[in-house]
Amino acid sequence: MNDKINVTRSSMPDFDEYCNEIRGLWNSRWLTNNGSKHNALEKKIEEYLGAPNVTLFANGHLALESVIEAMNFPAGAEVITTPFTFASTTHAIVRCGLKPVFCDIKPDNYTIDERLIEKLITDRTCAIIPVHVYGNVCHVEEIRRIAEKHSLKVIYDAAHAFGVTYKGVSAANFGDAAMFSFHATKVFHTIEGGAVCCRDEELVQRLCDIKNFGIHGAESTLYAGGNAKMNEFQAAMGICNLRHIAEEMAKRKAVTEHYLSRLSGVKGIVLCEDQPDVRKNYAYFPVVFDPKAFGCGRDDVFLALASHGVCARKYFWPLTSEFECYHGQFDPNQTPIARRISESVLTLPLYADLPLDDVDRICDIILECHQ
Ligand SMILES: *Cc1c(COP(=O)(O)O)cnc(C)c1O
Numbered sequence: 363m364n365d366k367i368n369v370t371r372s373s374m375p376d377f378d379e380y381c382n383e384i385r386g387l388w389n390s391r392w393l394t395n396n397g398s399k400h401n402a403l404e405k406k407i408e409e410y411l412g413a414p415n416v417t418l419f420a421n422g423h424l425a426l427e428s429v430i431e432a433m434n435f436p437a438g439a440e441v442i443t444t445p446f447t448f449a450s451t452t453h454a455i456v457r458c459g460l461k462p463v464f465c466d467i468k469p470d471n472y473t474i475d476e477r478l479i480e481k482l483i484t485d486r487t488c489a490i491i492p493v494h495v496y497g498n499v500c501h502v503e504e505i506r507r508i509a510e511k512h513s514l515k516v517i518y519d520a521a522h523a524f525g526v527t528y529k530g531v532s533a534a535n536f537g538d539a540a541m542f543s544f545h546a547t548k549v550f551h552t553i554e555g556g557a558v559c560c561r562d563e564e565l566v567q568r569l570c571d572i573k574n575f576g577i578h579g580a581e582s583t584l585y586a587g588g589n590a591k592m593n594e595f596q597a598a599m600g601i602c603n604l605r606h607i608a609e610e611m612a613k614r615k616a617v618t619e620h621y622l623s624r625l626s627g628v629k630g631i632v633l634c635e636d637q638p639d640v641r642k643n644y645a646y647f648p649v650v651f652d653p654k655a656f657g658c659g660r661d662d663v664f665l666a667l668a669s670h671g672v673c674a675r676k677y678f679w680p681l682t683s684e685f686e687c688y689h690g691q692f693d694p695n696q697t698p699i700a701r702r703i704s705e706s707v708l709t710l711p712l713y714a715d716l717p718l719d720d721v722d723r724i725c726d727i728i729l730e731c732h733q
Contacts, residue, residue: 366671367720371713372546373610375602383598392594395574399597403552406604410525413534413559417569418597422521422543422556424573424590426454429539429558430489431585432568433515435460439488442514444474445681445692446700447493450543451519452682455491463487464683466697471498471634472648475699479508489515494523494533495678496709497549497645499637502528502536509537517541520559524550525611525643534559544600549614549645550607552600555592613714614644620718621647621710624725628732630656646677647712649728650703656732660706663731667708670727677709 374380387393394400400418407416419425435441441455445464455462463482468475474492490509492500500518509516516537520526523533524542534540544555558569568585571578576587603610625631632650636642653659660676667674681704683692694701710724 367711369675370547394593397594399594403597403600411532411534415566417558418592419556420590421554423450425556425558426541428572430458435488440486441489443491445683467700473500476501476504491517493519497522497526497643499528522645527641529639549643552596618644620721647710650707674708679704
């Protein structure tokens with residue numbers, strides 16, 4: 363019982379299932395550039411998400427950079443976003459020559475606090491990039507209202523929200539575009555991979571060009587694009603994993619419910635509450651420790667778990683606004699809730715095949731810290 367438990371572990375199809383999926387590639391010898399697996403996966407994801415257009419990418423980060431680039435914002439324009447996210451969200455804005463303006467998050471589900479957005483809008487604001495963090499859905503209606511009123515684009519970082527629906531509508535369908543990550547650690551993965559979902563057909567065409575060097579047809583290159591194409595081996599992994607997505611989420615749900623049965627109601631432990639009208643994907647299990655009420659802080663729990671071979675993750679700490687590369691540019695005190703959550707949150711190990719015995723072991727260690 364002294365095995366190490368990592369915070370995540372990629373789900374994989376049976377070896378034979380994957381081999382069957384890639385066998386044809388040895389005949390076709392078509393390995394990338396809109397191959398048959400790639401095109402089939404696009405269609406299957408469109409069906410699964412009920413989304414009009416899915417454009418696949420080599421990874422989620424390049425998907426996000428590409429969609430920002432495709433929207434042609436003026437250089438130096440401002441983008442309202444949150445610092446309680448993975449590096450990718452903020453870096454994508456900066457790498458596109460735009461300026462992140464950080465909005466605080468809400469203490470109950472850690473998504474952008476929509477009540478604070480309008481105060482941050484200036485005549486240089488071009489877009490809002492909110493994050494469905496941990497698969498929690500942002501206040502999409504209010505964000506849409508604000509964006510329409512001020513003529514701003516909305517791009518959702520939906521990296522955590524594959525399979526999540528709100529009022530029966532997939533997270534793919536909110537905003538002008540939504541980006542998904544299919545990284546190996548995500549609920550649905552293609553080893554590395556990502557996608558943009560959007561309604562606007564012209565935007566889809568630009569995305570297809572931008573991810574392939576800006577080449578538009580054999581004799582015309584319209585943009586200084588990059589290379590962000592998904593290859594056939596990635597797509598084949600996606601086709602296999604998509605077959606098992608319901609089972610994947612059901613297993614994660616069982617793990618989540620076991621955590622809840624052990625940890626909810628414990629003094630000093632704050633858990634995400636279910637959001638009304640949201641179908642969850644059980645991507646993460648974040649726990650916020652209130653050091654006074656719990657008896658010790660997040661870092662103590664982290665170390666206690668580590669000493670028993672359990673790797674939890676300080677996800678997200680530090681805030682992206684506190685990264686060394688942005689030193690002196692942002693004031694993390696302007697997002698006090700984000701700062702407090704970042705200093706007190708741990709995501710616990712969660713993956714489909716995590717045995718419930720291990721969940722008990724993890725909870726025992728945490729509850730010992732409490733006593
Ligand atoms: C994983 C992730 C990304 C980036 O996706 P990659 O596929 O790893 O490039 C972006 N934003 C968030 C919030 C993520 O968790």
